[in-house]
Amino acid sequence: MHTMRKRRSTISDVAKLAGVSIATVSRVVNGTAPVAQETVDRVQDAIAALGYTPHAAARKLAGRETGTLGVLLPEVAAEFFFPLVRGIAEEVRNAGYDLLIHVASSGLESSLSTPLGEHNTDGLLIFTGRLTDEEITRLYQAGFPIVLLYRSPPDALAIPYVMFENKRGARELIEHVITVHGRRRIAFLRGPEGNEDSEWRERGYREALERHNIPFDGDLVGMGGFDADIARETIESWIMEGLDFDAVFAGDDEAAMGVMAALRSAGKRVPDDVAVLGFDDINSAKLMAPPLTTVRAPIEAAAAGAAQALLAQINGQQPPHQLRYPTEVVIRQSCGCP
Amino acid sequence: MHTMRKRRSTISDVAKLAGVSIATVSRVVNGTAPVAQETVDRVQDAIAALGYTPHAAARKLAGRETGTLGVLLPEVAAEFFFPLVRGIAEEVRNAGYDLLIHVASSGLESSLSTPLGEHNTDGLLIFTGRLTDEEITRLYQAGFPIVLLYRSPPDALAIPYVMFENKRGARELIEHVITVHGRRRIAFLRGPEGNEDSEWRERGYREALERHNIPFDGDLVGMGGFDADIARETIESWIMEGLDFDAVFAGDDEAAMGVMAALRSAGKRVPDDVAVLGFDDINSAKLMAPPLTTVRAPIEAAAAGAAQALLAQINGQQPPHQLRYPTEVVIRQSCGCP
DNA sequence: ACGTTTTCTGAAAGCGCTTTCATCATAACA
DNA sequence: TGTTATGATGAAAGCGCTTTCAGAAAACGT
Numbered sequence A, B: 001m002h003t004m005r006k007r008r009s010t011i012s013d014v015a016k017l018a019g020v021s022i023a024t025v026s027r028v029v030n031g032t033a034p035v036a037q038e039t040v041d042r043v044q045d046a047i048a049a050l051g052y053t054p055h056a057a058a059r060k061l062a063g064r065e066t067g068t069l070g071v072l073l074p075e076v077a078a079e080f081f082f083p084l085v086r087g088i089a090e091e092v093r094n095a096g097y098d099l100l101i102h103v104a105s106s107g108l109e110s111s112l113s114t115p116l117g118e119h120n121t122d123g124l125l126i127f128t129g130r131l132t133d134e135e136i137t138r139l140y141q142a143g144f145p146i147v148l149l150y151r152s153p154p155d156a157l158a159i160p161y162v163m164f165e166n167k168r169g170a171r172e173l174i175e176h177v178i179t180v181h182g183r184r185r186i187a188f189l190r191g192p193e194g195n196e197d198s199e200w201r202e203r204g205y206r207e208a209l210e211r212h213n214i215p216f217d218g219d220l221v222g223m224g225g226f227d228a229d230i231a232r233e234t235i236e237s238w239i240m241e242g243l244d245f246d247a248v249f250a251g252d253d254e255a256a257m258g259v260m261a262a263l264r265s266a267g268k269r270v271p272d273d274v275a276v277l278g279f280d281d282i283n284s285a286k287l288m289a290p291p292l293t294t295v296r297a298p299i300e301a302a303a304a305g306a307a308q309a310l311l312a313q314i315n316g317q318q319p320p321h322q323l324r325y326p327t328e329v330v331i332r333q334s335c336g337c338p
Numbered sequence C: 001a002c003g004t005t006t007t008c009t010g011a012a013a014g015c016g017c018t019t020t021c022a023t024c025a026t027a028a029c030a
Numbered sequence D: 001t002g003t004t005a006t007g008a009t010g011a012a013a014g015c016g017c018t019t020t021c022a023g024a025a026a027a028c029g030t
Helices: A011-018 A022-030 A037-050 A056-062 A081-094 A133-141 A166-179 A196-211 A228-241 A253-265 A283-287 A299-314 B011-018 B022-030 B037-050 B056-062 B081-094 B133-141 B166-179 B196-211 B228-241 B253-265 B283-287 B299-314
Strands: A068-073 A098-103 A123-127 A146-149 A161-164 A186-190 A221-223 A247-249 A275-277 A294-296 A322-325 A328-330 B068-073 B098-103 B123-127 B146-149 B161-164 B186-190 B221-223 B247-249 B275-277 B294-296 B322-325 B328-330
Touching: A011 A022, A011 A037, A022 A037, A056 B056, A068 A081, A068 A299, A081 A098, A081 A299, A098 B098, A123 A299, A133 A146, A146 A299, A161 A166, A161 A196, A161 A299, A166 A186, A166 A196, A166 A247, A166 A275, A166 A294, A166 A328, A186 A196, A186 A228, A221 A228, A228 A253, A228 B283, A253 A275, A253 A283, A253 B283, A283 B228, A283 B253, A299 A322, B011 B022, B011 B037, B022 B037, B068 B081, B068 B299, B081 B098, B081 B299, B123 B299, B133 B146, B146 B299, B161 B166, B161 B196, B161 B299, B166 B186, B166 B196, B166 B247, B166 B275, B166 B294, B166 B328, B186 B196, B186 B228, B221 B228, B228 B253, B253 B275, B253 B283, B299 B322
Parallel strands: A068 A098, A068 A123, A123 A146, A146 A161, A161 A322, A186 A221, A186 A247, A247 A275, B068 B098, B068 B123, B123 B146, B146 B161, B161 B322, B186 B221, B186 B247, B247 B275
Antiparallel strands: A294 A328, B294 B328
């Protein structure tokens, strides 16, 4: 049996059945001009009878917009990604757009097959180093609407971008374990290479140390990659080496989970022997053992904000150049608090 | 400053610059017919000079295919979702298609604004109860390529679908805690209403009980929703009620995480007092405290398989009607094993 | 050298839809 | 009652691209 494909019905089919012109059908479908009630009914009956749905591509071609927004994501991995997409999807749908999500493969095809250019979408939400600076610059200069997610624009271009108050959140978090729990050998796990969130968090970490006269120790900084497995390995090797530390700021919550696992299997108690600190406050943070002290980043809200900024840009409005979202320390038990 | 949008260059611009016809440009872009090397060079120079990119919509309109596949997802939630999308995205990209992801809002707009119909895509991967049976039936009857993810087709239509060996996996898992750890008061947490995976897992659970002459007790079945928070609440209320159980099969790993958290804060030890069992073997399963005994479901592979089936269908081939992926019990410590 | 393929290229016809522009009725106005 | 808004509709021009269809040029065969 082969799939015999019915020809999909077009606007002309509807027009014919309803005994009107295609222009009229278009009008009742889009409500772009007054149409007599009787005609409307006739057309709608025809549409129902034929099971007609407008062909998206044709629509896009005729109008000027594509009706879809794109999101460029790095290799899908983080739990972090959920609220992000949820926030964007919500906003985008409400505005009547479609969401085209592109997930980077292994980076091999950087600029080769970037199939999603300015043509498939009306605008782009670009997550972290997914596109090269040149490409971003090119899009910007072509007047293509884009919003950067968690990274600032290259060459100080006036591209809107969303950011969290990473530095402040990190600083407050570290100060908490210093002042309240008296920790002084605090390790930090960096996120992926070139990640701006990570850079700012590191700055916050250093600032906290400085404020309390704790000398910065490069040995206490390692790779976390915002990834549980990477973080775990780092901690495991530190323990093997006998590195001394009484707290670790994992960079993000996922990494924190890996840190806890490593500590646990090495027989170290959290938080008694080592305090563990995360960042983001993902859903599972409160479910960890012990519940994770972290910094809440309003990921979903930020994502929604980014989407709004993009939509605004598309509608010719002037979006804010930077959207900075506040963060808030969330004290649970992994820091030592009861 | 308002965003002054440069007119994007079209195929005619390129043709003019290169001094050829648009047909020729189309040919060199698509490699659909032999073109003299010299001409090719000239056209490519023009393309580069103009920064030309084909307009997707126009392309789709002209050709017959839209070049994009759609995935319909329920309200984004699960970690489970990652490998899923990764598997699909990989496969889809390799085939040169785009991936359009639609995330359900709150279900309100079920059939109202399903903007992604047969028109925006060449085929659809449909996740769990996102579309009504009628709609699926309609698409199927229109000969539109679809593949169902983790649900079987309505009315036994010949729509390809992917499934895991849920029942077998669940049965083996339960039998493990019965035979090896002597548990007899084993609770089960159901997934979302109507979820087929959950139904099969429950069947496996019951089968295991039967085989070991443990009478089924309805009190030991509760809501898990494949969600940590829901599962947690269920367990908390059970503990409040004083319900007696020595193991809980959470339905999936996310729920298991919630179960563990509930148990922990109630002062129960896992696995000593209560064994906890999951399903899926998501990445964080091995990081839980204690590491979770679960059933590994090859989510990514299954997703890739689904994508392949869809692609096959689109290319006029006959895909298998059912793709059933094997599951495998993964013993860690939450069951009581050392 | 002449007929026959093979290469290469352009003209032109759509793909399905939105949108002026123009045309009529009608209804509102003086 | 003549004139002017106003409401409803159709004809037709594209949107940017792919793809026959055909012709011109070059390569081949004998």
